[in-house]
Amino acid sequence: MGGRPILIRLHKSVWNSLNTLEKFIFTEWHYSNKHTMALGKNILAQDQERFFLDIAELNWDEYFENTIMGMLIFVCE
Numbered sequence: 001m002g003g004r005p006i007l008i009r010l011h012k013s014v015w016n017s018l019n020t021l022e023k024f025i026f027t028e029w030h031y032s033n034k035h036t037m038a039l040g041k042n043i044l045a046q047d048q049e050r051f052f053l054d055i056a057e058l059n060w061d062e063y064f065e066n067t068i069m070g071m072l073i074f075v076c077e
Helices: 006-025 034-042 045-050 060-076
Strands: none
Touching: 006 060
């Protein structure tokens, strides 16, 4: 006894994490990819296998799992 309650420490940890990620969570990002699309149409077949440009074939579940794990590692360092 005498220590800080667990919920207060948990709340502080979540609050600090949200403050760190606030810009990324609440900002809508827009990027133009017209040059990448043009490159994808003109690239050699052997280079198409090496350089992955078609996001239609992307495994989105795996992508977001890896993204979240990477963010957690970065924030916890």
